[in-house]
């Protein structure tokens with residue numbers, strides 16, 4: 001395969017680096033130590049720099065280019081829509097948005113009929129949290145320490161990893177340990193033990209926080225940034241049961257794991273669990289344009 005950008009020979013990697021160093025502020029980085037890898041063009045699973053050096057994109061950028069770079073069908077759909085209309089106000093009606101929502105809910109479990117569209121994953125979680133709080137009239141959101149949910153107000157505080165700590169300005173968030181046998185917090189020796197003890201731990205956290213104060217449990221179906229931590233059989237069903245017992249909503253963050261990443265439309269399709277709210281972004285359009293959203297179960301949507 002040849003580099004589709006190879007006719008742009010007047011541009012160099014060094015110019016790209018110079019402009020980047022001078023004017024671009026990168027997320028989650030000591031600015032003097034950001035990557036110097038230049039990506040100028042892409043096709044499928046390959047990307048090229050300006051000198052034509054080819055790389056295999058094993059990480060699909062930030063685990064989002066699920067269908068590969070520059071898929072012609074998506075590129076041409078973007079071009080067609082851009083020529084027709086590039087923006088609408090939220091309160092207006094638009095056929096393309098309706099079509100997109102219809103196709104997305106067709107992949108969700110029975111009963112999910114509506115999508116609230118956002119610009120990406122963080123604001124999808126932000127809005128799922130607001131929907132859960134408004135629906136339950138409760139405040140607290142429970143999420144795991146080994147998680148990443150985005151870089152905005154409530155999403156970064158829901159995040160468990162250390163990027164949360166200097167950004168902890170939103171209230172009403174409590175963290176707990178999810179199952180991860182390899183570094184078990186529960187001294188477990190098998191997946192069964194890990195599952196049982198992680199559920200017991202969550203049950204105790206819920207009881208200790210006061211179940212009537214908890215709006216939702218927010219989980220990545222398969223935690224991604226924390227290390228691709230596949231939940232043991234029975235864990236997600238157990239969390240669902242605990243939520244149901246206490247009138248707590250279950251938000252599954254499918255931003256990284258959804259839209260085919262685990263081989264199914266949604267990662268939770270591989271488990272016996274039905275969430276109340278599903279957040280998505282990344283793979284929904286492989287990140288070609290900013291897009292994410294919340295898929296809302298009908299009883300929650302009906303409250304609005």
Ligand SMILES: Cc1ncc(COP(=O)(O)O)c(C=O)c1O
Pocket residue numbers: 062119120121122123125148149150151220224225253254255256257281282292
């Ligand atoms: C599970 C998960 N949730 C949320 C996000 C945030 O998504 P975005 O970067 O589109 O805001 C990410 C991003 O990596 C993610 O992996």
